[in-house]
Amino acid sequence: MQIKDAQFVQSSTRIQQKPKDGLPEFAFIGRSNVGKSSLINMLCARRGLAKTSQTPGKTRLVNHFRINGSWYIVDLPGYGYAKMSDKGREELRQIISDYILGSAEMVLLFVLIDSRHDLGKVDLEFLDWIGENGVPFSIIFTKGDKTGPNVRAAQVEKNCKTLLEKWEELPPVFVSSSETGLGKEDILNYIESVLKSL
Numbered sequence: 001m002q003i004k005d006a007q008f009v010q011s012s013t014r015i016q017q018k019p020k021d022g023l024p025e026f027a028f029i030g031r032s033n034v035g036k037s038s039l040i041n042m043l044c045a046r047r048g049l050a051k052t053s054q055t056p057g058k059t060r061l062v063n064h065f066r067i068n069g070s071w072y073i074v075d076l077p078g079y080g081y082a083k084m085s086d087k088g089r090e091e092l093r094q095i096i097s098d099y100i101l102g103s104a105e106m107v108l109l110f111v112l113i114d115s116r117h118d119l120g121k122v123d124l125e126f127l128d129w130i131g132e133n134g135v136p137f138s139i140i141f142t143k144g145d146k147t148g149p150n151v152r153a154a155q156v157e158k159n160c161k162t163l164l165e166k167w168e169e170l171p172p173v174f175v176s177s178s179e180t181g182l183g184k185e186d187i188l189n190y191i192e193s194v195l196k197s198l
Contacts, residue, residue: 001192005068006044011061013095015102019064024198025072025105026191029096030112031122032078035142038178039112040065040075043188050075060092062099071195074099074106080122100135108136108194115141115152115175119159127163138172140187145177
């Protein structure tokens, strides 16, 4: 699949505010600073589409981007950002859960994890939570250009083994790099296959 047209449509904080055209939604989430906005820009081949920032926790809204006029990429706030008040964290958690559990149009949630590191406690807690709630998801290991292929493969395998201690099987797993375009074709082809199956 090729993304020929990507348009920012709107930001929201409540499920009632999101687009009401019923198009399928593919949402992206991960820890703050995991490279979510950069990945979305890479997939869409539009450098400034999703706003990137050196400051973790910048995305505080649910952002909808209409793709090829027929489906949405949804950029969700990052989870697990420490430098925030308890009230701010609770508000973010509410925005995230409101969308994930409330959007009938969300067909898949991509959970982004930094390919250089072991799975963090907040990653595992978040994956447990979506598992308990029966949310369909896939995993993308980001920043795949930051280490050599052997080191990267070993770390991804280690993280998958950690997940298999709790999960009977894993959903589709991808490795990406917003710098080199690694994983772009695989991720977009997977989205296309999900859209065809709807």
